[in-house]
Amino acid sequence: MDACYGGLAIMRALKPGSMRFLKDMLVRRSRQVLTAGKADEVVADRGGPLPNHSVFTGHLLEALDGKAADPTGILTANGVVAYVYKNVASDPGSQQTPHFGYLAGDGDLIFSDALLTELTDKKKNQDPLIPEEDVLAAVPGILTPDEGEALMTTAERAKEFLSEERWKIKLHDLVSQKIREVLSATAEDYFSVRGIWSSEEFLDRLHRYESITTELLQIQTLLGVWSEPYHETILTLAPKRLAGRLKIESGLTAWLSLRYYPLLLLLYCGGIAAVASNRYTNLRELMLTTTPDPRDQRQRGPLIRSVAGQMNELTDAFKTLPGHERQYTPRSEYLLKTLQPLLDDLLFLGADYESNFDRFEVLYALEHAHLYAREGFGRVWGPVGRFGWKRDAFTLVTAEAEQEGASWAPVKAGLFDGSIDRFKELASQYGDSLNLLGWY
Numbered sequence: 001m002d003a004c005y006g007g008l009a010i011m012r013a014l015k016p017g018s019m020r021f022l023k024d025m026l027v028r029r030s031r032q033v034l035t036a037g038k039a040d041e042v043v044a045d046r047g048g049p050l051p052n053h054s055v056f057t058g059h060l061l062e063a064l065d066g067k068a069a070d071p072t073g074i075l076t077a078n079g080v081v082a083y084v085y086k087n088v089a090s091d092p093g094s095q096q097t098p099h100f101g102y103l104a105g106d107g108d109l110i111f112s113d114a115l116l117t118e119l120t121d122k123k124k125n126q127d128p129l130i131p132e133e134d135v136l137a138a139v140p141g142i143l144t145p146d147e148g149e150a151l152m153t154t155a156e157r158a159k160e161f162l163s164e165e166r167w168k169i170k171l172h173d174l175v176s177q178k179i180r181e182v183l184s185a186t187a188e189d190y191f192s193v194r195g196i197w198s199s200e201e202f203l204d205r206l207h208r209y210e211s212i213t214t215e216l217l218q219i220q221t222l223l224g225v226w227s228e229p230y231h232e233t234i235l236t237l238a239p240k241r242l243a244g245r246l247k248i249e250s251g252l253t254a255w256l257s258l259r260y261y262p263l264l265l266l267l268y269c270g271g272i273a274a275v276a277s278n279r280y281t282n283l284r285e286l287m288l289t290t291t292p293d294p295r296d297q298r299q300r301g302p303l304i305r306s307v308a309g310q311m312n313e314l315t316d317a318f319k320t321l322p323g324h325e326r327q328y329t330p331r332s333e334y335l336l337k338t339l340q341p342l343l344d345d346l347l348f349l350g351a352d353y354e355s356n357f358d359r360f361e362v363l364y365a366l367e368h369a370h371l372y373a374r375e376g377f378g379r380v381w382g383p384v385g386r387f388g389w390k391r392d393a394f395t396l397v398t399a400e401a402e403q404e405g406a407s408w409a410p411v412k413a414g415l416f417d418g419s420i421d422r423f424k425e426l427a428s429q430y431g432d433s434l435n436l437l438g439w440y
Contacts, residue, residue, distance in 0.1 A: 001035040002056045018344045019136040019353065020108070022074065022116065024337050027323075028107025032077050034060075034084060037096035048093060055094045059087040069112060074137050077109035082140040106341075108139070130389065131327050136340075136351055154178070154215040155222065155346060162226040172234050178216045179241045185212045186262065193251030193259070199320035205258055206321075210338065213262050217269045221346050224273030227282050235282060236289035239266050239303050243291035254317055260294070260310035267307055268339055271364060276347055276356040280413035283360075287367055287415075304368050308383045332361060332385040358393035361385030363410060366426050370416050373426075380429045388434055398427045 036056035048058030060080070062068075068083035069075040081100045089097050110116065119133050154174075161171035191205065216238055227235045246259050267286065274283035286303070293299040294306050311331060324330035336357055344353055365382030373380045387393040401408045406420045416423040 001033070002054055002060075003036065018139050018341065018348075019350050020139055020344075021134045021337055021340060022110070022137045023119070023132065023134045025076075025108040025137070026110050026116070029105035030077070030102070030107035030109060031104040032081070032102055032109060033100065034077075034081055035099045036088070037098065048091060049087075055091050055096070056084070056088055056098065059084050059091070062087075064111065070138055070140070072135075072137075073112055073114055074110070075112040076137065076139075077111070078139050080111070131333050131386075136353065155218040158219045158222045159226075162222060162231070165228070165230055168230060168234070171231070172237070175216075175219055175234055175237050178219060179238050182213055182216050182238075182242065182262065183245055186259075191255070191259070193249065193255040195252060195255065197252060197254055199317075202254065202258070202317050203321060205255075206261065209258075209261050210265065213265055214342070216262075217265055217342060218346060220266045220270040221273045221343060224270035224282050224286065225277040225279060225347065227279070227285075229281075232285060235270070235285055236303075239263050239286070239289055240291060242266070243303070243306065246292070246294070248294070248297060253313060257310040257313040258317075260307055263291075263303065263307050264311055264335075265339070267303060267364075268335055268360070269343065272339070272343060272356055272360045273347060275360045275363065276349055276352070278409060280410045280415065283363065283410075284414045287364065302371055304364060305371055308368050311383065328389045329384060329386045336386065355393065358385065358387045358390065359397060362387050362394050362397045363415065366423070366430060367415055369426050369430050370422065380426055380433065382430065384434070384437070388437060391434070394431065394434070398424075398431070401427070 036054070048055035049062055050058035053061065063080045063083040064075075066075065068079040070079060081098075085098045085100060088094050115135065119135070122133060157174055158171065161167040161174060186209065191208075195201075220238055223231065223235045242263055243260075249256070270286045271283055274280065274286065288302045288304070290300045291303050291306050293301050294310055315331065318330040318334055319325055319327070321330060321334060324334055327333050336354070339357075340353055343349060349356060361383075362385070365385065365387075368382035369380035372382065401411070401420065401423055406412075408420060408423075410416070411418055411420050411423060416426065
């Protein structure tokens with residue numbers, strides 16, 4: 001919109017400087033607005049880089065002509081916004097500052113399709129069961145001072161309280177407050193375990209759980225990175241309290257198992273953060289924290305045993321999600337896309353996000369396999385993530401352990417009972433089971 005007093009009441013939906021999956025952004029709803037100036041500004045009709053155009057339109061046309069594209073040639077609306085905002089605000093003939101943001105949605109408009117076409121052509125020559133390849137694209141942008149103050153209040157408070165031991169009590173209070181909010185919003189009044197199954201209801205419940213737990217997931221992510229030994233009780237507080245509320249009762253199996261989805265999100269956010277920052281002690285504490293056994297609540301066991309068992313009941317349910325119907329590991333692929341914006345905004349993982357995600361899933365699966373075998377089931381089993389068909393992450397982790405031996409960080413932190421020999425035994429048996437899955 002190139003008009004005087006054209007500023008609108010709009011919001012920022014994405015944090016600049018983060019990364020997003022290109023195809024995922026393309027299918028999300030997005031209604032974005034870029035105006036020539038703020039609501040109280042008169043905009044210039046002349047000047048700018050192009051003759052016979054205003055300052056705003058001249059820079060906009062140059063942006064669309066390719067100057068706003070990233071190094072790979074991807075041209076997005078966010079890229080155009082960043083380019084126009086910077087160049088109009090600094091143009092010698094300008095006394096205006098563009099206004100920008102979202103009216104609805106959290107996707108993006110993609111103006112160039114060369115990379116998308118390349119990915120589509122590549123997919124045509126692949127096994128149809130292998131998920132479509134996607135790429136991470138940068139989300140450029142700028143923050144005005146007033147917007148910067150308003151972003152991620154809960155996360156910023158958590159960072160401050162994590163910075164010094166003297167804030168431990170305040171951090172505990174913050175986490176407790178967010179847990180209470182989640183417990184209230186996820187009560188059976190809002191998530192009945194009775195009723196009829198439908199894929200639409202399943203997707204709706206996933207999205208509601210994700211929305212309700214956002215702030216708690218932000219805190220759990222930061223705890224995964226920055227927790228010190230004196231934060232141990234706070235690191236595991238959320239999964240303990242959320243699991244402690246769940247009771248054995250009658251109802252639809254899918255809805256009963258789905259109650260553990262917030263626990264899965266906590267495990268992944270805290271776990272991936274710990275892996276990305278090499279804080280394997282935090283990973284061990286989170287995965288092995290004891291919670292009531294879903295089958296017999298008089299018994300207690302490691303968090304990963306409870307969560308993996310309940311999520312295993314939902315394997316077919318995740319296959320009903322749009323775009324995941326024929327994937328080998330639909331739950332893993334869904335979580336990869338769902339958690340990426342939150343984790344990247346907090347940790348700035350960029351292109352390393354996928355490798356850290358896969359590495360966490362390998363360690364999660366193998367530690368679960370260790371516990372499963374120790375309980376006397378006679379075989380190793382752990383939830384198979386996308387590493388099961390990709391295999392590069394599994395190979396990388398096992399090779400690293402082989403090379404570093406007893407000094408390997410996950411073993412030194414106490415995973416696999418602190419035994420590199422136990423890890424090697426598990427990896428060999430688990431690798432054999434992956435070879436039997438018939439994906440090749």
